[in-house]
Amino acid sequence: MNFDFSEAEKAFVQAVEQFLDQCDTPEVMDVTRENMAQLVDTPERRAFMSKCGERGWLGMGWPKEYGGNETEGVYEYLLNESLARRGAPQIGKGVGIVGKTLIRHGSDKLKREFLPKILRNEVQFAVGYTEPEAGSDAAAMALKATRDGDGWRLNGQKIFSTSAHFADWYWLGARTDPSNKHRGITLFLLHMDTPGLTVQPMPTIGDEITNSVYFDNVYVGDEYRVGELNKGFQYISEALDLERFTMFTFSPIEQRMEELCAYVVTEQCDGRPLREDLVIRQRIAQLVTQTEVARCLGLRFVAKASKGGAAPTTDSSQYKLYATELSKRIANAALDIGAPGTQLRVQTADAPMRGRPELTYRYTVIDTIGGGTSEVQKNIIARRKLGLPPNF
Amino acid sequence: MDLDFSQEQDMLRETVQRLCSESAPLAVVRKMEDDPSGFSEQLWRQMGELGLIGLTLPEEYGGAGQSSVEGAILYEELGRSLAPCPHFASAVMSGGALALAGSDAQKQMWLPQIASGAAVFTPAWLEPQRGFGPQGVQLSAVRDGEHLRLNGSKRHVACAAAATRLLVLARTGNGEHDVDLLLVDPKSPGVEITQQYALAADTQYKVAFKDVRVPLADRIGAAQSGWSTWNTLMHDGIILLAAQAIGGAQRALEMTVQYAKEREQFDKPLGAFQAIAHYLADASAAVDGGTTLVYEAAWTRALGRPVDRLAPMAKLFACQTFRDVTAMAQQVYGGMGFTIECDIQLYFRRAKQLQLSWWDTRYLEELVASAVLDAGQPPRLTEDGRKTFKTPPQPVRAVRSRTELAKDLAEHANQRGRCKTYAEMH
Ligand SMILES: Cc1cc2nc3c(=O)[nH]c(=O)nc-3n(C[C@H](O)[C@H](O)[C@H](O)COP(=O)(O)OP(=O)(O)OC[C@H]3O[C@@H](n4cnc5c(N)ncnc54)[C@H](O)[C@@H]3O)c2cc1C
Ligand SMILES: Cc1cc2nc3c(=O)[nH]c(=O)nc-3n(C[C@H](O)[C@H](O)[C@H](O)COP(=O)(O)OP(=O)(O)OC[C@H]3O[C@@H](n4cnc5c(N)ncnc54)[C@H](O)[C@@H]3O)c2cc1C
Numbered sequence: 121m122n123f124d125f126s127e128a129e130k131a132f133v134q135a136v137e138q139f140l141d142q143c144d145t146p147e148v149m150d151v152t153r154e155n156m157a158q159l160v161d162t163p164e165r166r167a168f169m170s171k172c173g174e175r176g177w178l179g180m181g182w183p184k185e186y187g188g189n190e191t192e193g194v195y196e197y198l199l200n201e202s203l204a205r206r207g208a209p210q211i212g213k214g215v216g217i218v219g220k221t222l223i224r225h226g227s228d229k230l231k232r233e234f235l236p237k238i239l240r241n242e243v244q245f246a247v248g249y250t251e252p253e254a255g256s257d258a259a260a261m262a263l264k265a266t267r268d269g270d271g272w273r274l275n276g277q278k279i280f281s282t283s284a285h286f287a288d289w290y291w292l293g294a295r296t297d298p299s300n301k302h303r304g305i306t307l308f309l310l311h312m313d314t315p316g317l318t319v320q321p322m323p324t325i326g327d328e329i330t331n332s333v334y335f336d337n338v339y340v341g342d343e344y345r346v347g348e349l350n351k352g353f354q355y356i357s358e359a360l361d362l363e364r365f366t367m368f369t370f371s372p373i374e375q376r377m378e379e380l381c382a383y384v385v386t387e388q389c390d391g392r393p394l395r396e397d398l399v400i401r402q403r404i405a406q407l408v409t410q411t412e413v414a415r416c417l418g419l420r421f422v423a424k425a426s427k428g429g430a431a432p433t434t435d436s437s438q439y440k441l442y443a444t445e446l447s448k449r450i451a452n453a454a455l456d457i458g459a460p461g462t463q464l465r466v467q468t469a470d471a472p473m474r475g476r477p478e479l480t481y482r483y484t485v486i487d488t489i490g491g492g493t494s495e496v497q498k499n500i501i502a503r504r505k506l507g508l509p510p511n512f
Numbered sequence: 513m514d515l516d517f518s519q520e521q522d523m524l525r526e527t528v529q530r531l532c533s534e535s536a537p538l539a540v541v542r543k544m545e546d547d548p549s550g551f552s553e554q555l556w557r558q559m560g561e562l563g564l565i566g567l568t569l570p571e572e573y574g575g576a577g578q579s580s581v582e583g584a585i586l587y588e589e590l591g592r593s594l595a596p597c598p599h600f601a602s603a604v605m606s607g608g609a610l611a612l613a614g615s616d617a618q619k620q621m622w623l624p625q626i627a628s629g630a631a632v633f634t635p636a637w638l639e640p641q642r643g644f645g646p647q648g649v650q651l652s653a654v655r656d657g658e659h660l661r662l663n664g665s666k667r668h669v670a671c672a673a674a675a676t677r678l679l680v681l682a683r684t685g686n687g688e689h690d691v692d693l694l695l696v697d698p699k700s701p702g703v704e705i706t707q708q709y710a711l712a713a714d715t716q717y718k719v720a721f722k723d724v725r726v727p728l729a730d731r732i733g734a735a736q737s738g739w740s741t742w743n744t745l746m747h748d749g750i751i752l753l754a755a756q757a758i759g760g761a762q763r764a765l766e767m768t769v770q771y772a773k774e775r776e777q778f779d780k781p782l783g784a785f786q787a788i789a790h791y792l793a794d795a796s797a798a799v800d801g802g803t804t805l806v807y808e809a810a811w812t813r814a815l816g817r818p819v820d821r822l823a824p825m826a827k828l829f830a831c832q833t834f835r836d837v838t839a840m841a842q843q844v845y846g847g848m849g850f851t852i853e854c855d856i857q858l859y860f861r862r863a864k865q866l867q868l869s870w871w872d873t874r875y876l877e878e879l880v881a882s883a884v885l886d887a888g889q890p891p892r893l894t895e896d897g898r899k900t901f902k903t904p905p906q907p908v909r910a911v912r913s914r915t916e917l918a919k920d921l922a923e924h925a926n927q928r929g930r931c932k933t934y935a936e937m938h
Binding site for chain 1: 513514515516517518521581769772773780781783784785786789790792793794796797798800801802804805807808811812822825828829874876877878879880881882884885886917918921922924925926927928930931932
């Protein structure tokens with residue numbers, strides 16, 4: 121048993137931190153973008169990510185034959201936590217979802233075409249699973265793919281395709297067999313500039329954009345089919361396990377808690393230090409303890425993932441469930457403790473804690489929804505971990 | 513980072529598991545409820561033979577000299593089985609006080625007996641209507657030649673009738689921390705013990721002291737050093753109690769999951785109802801997180817690092833989880849859980865007892881808050897190595913109204929020229 125990171129891991133974190141100090145410009149790093157900070161959506165952020173690629177930090181865990189380094193998952197975790205703490209973009213979809221799935225199931229052509237680009241950060245992806253009628257029940261997706269010569273014609277609609285407004289390629293599931301719900305979906309890679317595709321941005325209450333995407337007879341060649349026909353949902357489920365592992369970083373939660381504690385330590389109300397208020401002390405004690413519990417739940421799956429083997433699915437669901445519910449409690453407490461001033465919008469001069477609680481309060485609504493809702497996580501834990509019957 | 517146990521640690525766990533299932537099945541737990549001695553002689557003897565009583569006591573005095581991680585393993589298993597034994601009172605707190613602050617003579621005299629189980633010691637600490645802090649100790653000890661004369665009364669004293677010695681916390685002065693630790697023979701003239709029946713049926717006594725004379729030689733450590741000794745021991749001790757609580761929570765959850773798979777209503781197992789399954793899933797996350805937190809605290813203590821933050825967190829969270837999981841379990845068991853016959857109630861009652869004892873929620877919250885808020889500088893949420901909070905650079909984006917922001921977002925979206933513009937959208 122050892123809760124410390126190894127010397128080599130600590131040295132890695134130091135190297136990352138030094139590099140981040142050099143790149144610490146507001147265009148690249150902004151903690152007030154909350155988790156959306158993971159997006160590589162501006163020229164400055166792209167340039168930053170490319171530098172990470174030059175350092176060999178993209179695809180670290182991939183097999184050597186595909187340009188990876190076969191490092192343990194803990195390094196990817198440490199890198200992402202450092203990036204998230206600074207509000208820098210993070211290693212996400214390309215390395216984790218697209219790359220790891222292509223390595224397992226992609227054709228040689230797709231591996232050759234995409235893997236090197238991912239390692240060098242030359243390509244950004246949008247992920248298209250969700251549709252208006254297929255949210256939590258992702259296997260219900262209906263976007264129609266029909267055979268057309270050497271390729272396929274896509275017709276229908278996706279919703280909540282984050283990144284679709286700037287991404288180069290679209291990683292999406294389409295219905296290739298209407299008679300089989302789970303075994304009738306196929307995965308495709310589609311260039312975002314293909315004719316017939318319309319992107320409609322949807323601004324969110326988290327000050328970021330997601331998108332609806334409409335498909336009008338969009339053509340995709342069969343060589344851009346990923347893996348076997350009708351096995352897409354199986355690949356998506358695998359990829360979702362990988363995604364949950366990297367998507368919900370702990371360090372922003374810890375940082376918000378630290379920021380709130382620092383506020384309580386320094387501020388006064390009616391001439392009395394906030395930290396002498398017993399109600400506030402009690403609330404801080406509870407939240408700070410729960411924050412440590414969330415960290416521990418994260419360490420559980422990192423420790424397991426580092427040992428190799430199957431993705432620690434239920435551990436990552438437990439972490440996601442607990443940590444995202446906690447991040448909403450912390451946001452709520454920060455507004456209560458900061459009192460009326462915390463209503464002021466983020467970056468307003470007079471706002472306590474730089475107005476971050478106000479944004480966090482709006483933003484963290486998505487934490488318990490995106491990547492599978494809390495209820496869906498509970499279903500996963502109940503079935504896969506506790507072995508409860510599947511008929512709910 | 514490695515959260516696995518060593519082979520030796522796994523073996524220790526198996527030993528305790530075997531012992532508990534053989535000598536402390538729930539039938540024994542039931543039998544010992546409200547028993548005047550409060551624990552099973554057979555279990556206690558075997559614990560002594562296996563070297564478990566003195567597990568964390570020093571080797572030179574008959575202990576096994578193991579760390580708090582091994583201690584937590586023992587306690588997690590004791591918690592799972594609800595094994596009735598005076599281990600915490602005797603070996604951890606009383607033996608711990610002697611090992612930490614006792615004289616050589618006291619250690620040689622008592623520690624081997626405590627470690628073997630031949631002697632049972634128990635702390636007499638809490639007083640009617642008083643709290644867990646130093647001010648809670650008001651039983652007076654007044655100098656009388658080479659003796660101290662004790663007057664006052666104590667409550668919630670575990671297993672007092674079976675005790676060889678009481679470890680009494682007594683007030684010797686007016687300063688907040690003027691507290692002494694004294695070893696008192698419960699058979700001394702003036703000591704009166706009365707059994708009191710309580711929530712967890714865990715054999716508690718009221719002990720009244722009327723002009724009880726204690727030789728100064730029976731004081732542990734220097735005059736008025738008692739509170740500091742006690743406070744140090746409590747920080748170590750609550751890590752083990754946290755392990756006990758989380759072990760209880762684990763077992764209660766397992767039993768409830770099992771019941772939810774077997775019991776059918778409306779033609780389905782209870783666990784097929786999401787209302788029930790979601791309770792259990794939430795509990796699973798809390799129990800696993802709590803377990804890791806407990807071991808983080810135990811491991812930190814074993815390395816000799818400070819635990820003033822982690823130890824109270826561990827007991828606070830583990831006991832809350834034990835209480836919440838067992839309360840939920842009562843609900844899932846339905847009417848059955850409300851009957852004496854059903855085993856889950858044994859866990860439900862003990863969970864609350866553990867939460868209220870040896871520093872309760874209120875006291876622990878205060879300790880955590882103090883560790884985080886009173887250091888006079890921005891808090892470190894982490895024990896070591898990891899970064900402390902550093903004020904991030906001030907963002908440069910100007911403040912915008914909602915409409916301006918929506919426009920910005922639309923423009924941002926349109927940078928690749930493939931999206932509808934703001935005007936098109938409105
Ligand atoms: C900002 C944002 C970004 C996103 N990014 C992406 C993306 O890039 N790519 C992508 O494909 N998707 C993305 N999503 C979609 C996201 O994954 C879904 O919103 C999410 O999975 C929930 O689906 P839904 O919104 O349709 O809600 P629904 O599935 O309609 O759920 C509504 C409510 O019902 C509950 N519910 C549903 N099913 C069950 C059940 N079986 N048992 C109990 N309760 C249930 C849910 O928990 C929830 O509380 C994004 C969403 C948002 C808002
Ligand atoms: C002290 C006592 C006195 C009683 N007195 C009487 C009496 O005088 N007359 C009499 O007829 N009965 C009496 N009862 C029985 C009482 O009405 C039942 O205990 C109660 O209806 C619950 O049924 P159950 O105990 O079988 O629990 P179960 O029905 O097995 O329920 C167990 C758990 O599963 C949940 N559950 C069950 N079905 C569903 C569902 N469809 N969806 C979601 N969750 C579900 C329940 O809410 C509960 O949490 C008494 C019970 C007790 C304990």
